[in-house]
Amino acid sequence: MPIKIAIIGAGLIGPRHAKSVINNPDTELIALVDPMPTGIQTASDLGTNYYPSVSALLSSPHRPDAAIVCTPNQTHVPITKELLSGNVHVLLEKPISNTIETGHSLLSLASSPEYAHLKLLVGHHRRFNPYVRATKSILENGSLGRTIAVNGLWTLYKPDSYFAGNGDWRTSSARGGGVIPINLVHDIDLMHHFFGPITRVHAEGILPQRENPTHDADEGAALTLRFASGVVGSFVVCDATPSSHNFEMGTGENPMIPKVENGSDFYRIFGSAGSLSVPDLTRWSYDNSGEKSWSSPLTVDQIEIPDNAAPFDLQLAHFVDVVRGDAVPSCSGEEGLRALIVCEAVQRAMRTGQPVEIDVDLLAGSKK
Template sequence: MEATAPSPVKIAIIGAGVIGPRHAQAVKQNSNTLLVCIVDPTPTAISTAIRLGTSYYPSVAAMLQSSKPKPDVAIVCSPNHTHVDISTTLLSAGIHVLCEKPLSTDSASGRALVAHAAAQQLHLLTGHHRRFNPYVVAAKRILSNKECSLGHITAVSGLWALHKPQEYFNPPAQWHRSADEGGPVMINLIHDIDVLHFLLDSRVHRVAAFEATKRRGYDAEEGGAVILHFENGVVGTFVLSDAVVSPHAFELGTGENPIIPRTGRDAYRIFGTDGTLSIPDLRRAFYGANQDKSWINEVQEVSERLEDWLSQEERGKIPFELQIDHLVEVVRGNQEAVCTGQDGLAAVRVAEAVKIALRTGQVVTVED
């Protein structure tokens, strides 16, 4: 007797801004999921729902009061300051949550959200989709491969440097000007923090930072230089700016964002006692088997082929689609979450510490 195929996982998208429709499209393309609605108070979201062929609600409360079956999962893509309240409401209604980054705008509310999900015995995942990016997946596998070993990883350097145009700060997105919600630390660096946590299997423990000069006249920081100290002893530096011209940033190097032209240049370099790996160009530097490790010998370099480190499925899907595949398996109990609420909270704590360090110039210990 053939086993009955499981019912599609019903998914609601909360927020129809930039990221919400991308998630919705990934849900629509997945044979194991059903897009049940778009939730967003703005009138333009109605046309988005119509285009996607799904129901529309102006609020989470309206969705929950509907006579239609409630979703199994909600993907929260609303403005950052609403993430905790909306996710808490959904979890209280018995709905699993995938919350876009940042999980919260401060660590205290993030801790409360993680605790609430545990009390409800529901899944809370954080939408750090770069853990599914092919370059990050490949780098993770290269780092764990004995033939490509970097030896003992000692240090890391990172760059996120590009120029955001004025329209990025104009209404209705004027919140990007705010010191509390705007600025590249909580919007952009938090992604890189999570990627480094993932690649190094260790979390940042202490930070120091110096703020770059502000030239736009807004309260939000425009960037700075950050020093990182990981729990496993790895040290690192990170230069961050959203107000300079540069080919070095994760989006630029990977072509992940379709509106940002790809440069293919590196954003991270991981240094070990036996070699160095740059990402996303996947370039390894090392001494040959018959060479002494000495500065008088020539360092060899090879560029790993991305395709060699990916499965056929991974080669054919974008990170948002792979994240939805994974979400389905987590909800069905077949996989452990790749990026949990705790992981999202860890990135928030580091970003929060960086903002304090930028403001005070002091070394800040990341709170547990």
């Protein structure tokens, strides 16, 4: 039988998840939940049932087997707890929470004996992007040698409309807004996915560009990173500059953001045997030279993408496997919280001007 799935939140991401659910033969879109009046029309457009709250959904004839939570960051934990308490599996959009404390409380609940049979997957969907999977494969096959360093960019321009109306929470750091928890958290998760846990960060905030006094959310920073593996990195993140150096424009993943053809890279990975730029997947080495030397010509390899399946679709298929017990979560609640911990450390480094150490065992109190 198809898994009955409810979408919680009808904002930017909810309808995209809903379409994946509709298109997957193993899932059925059973309901859409959103407190705003516009949610009724969105549910109608999607051909599904509408409820104004999770409690109304859980007491209805359309109880789901699983739910995808796509609500503002500060609501992630209470909504997910309510769903788990209602015996519903959860795919929770990143970040796992807007605070480390509430994130820990969610993991504590999810790992308790009465809820241990339920599955919690954090929606860091980029792990399923074909460019990411290809990069992970290259790192694992050893063709770059030992990884030495990484340089990353996430830079683009968000218009005023992004912060208006139902999105006004994005203007406030206190309500979970800002480029660090909304956008950088994706890249932090991928850095963990590629290189293991980050143990130290330093960050310098950019000069604010949005002078509206009601807008206090962070707009960007320049970071330095140290990983437990010994890899070092640098990263620039900014949502207030016209730029093509970002994941969305490089991969074409988000249909709302135009892809840059023959586009700009956003990651550069440097190893002892070669280097790699992403997403063009160009590998540079001295494989065909007699001597590994700066005076020898470099060998250039263009690595092909094996497929171009939509990450949201692949993530949903994985969620189905997780719910059915055929797979473990690609990004567990613990890994979701680890990315949030690093983002909080970045914000603390921006405030204090000092490097922040991150204990790799910080999650030891949370059961997997």
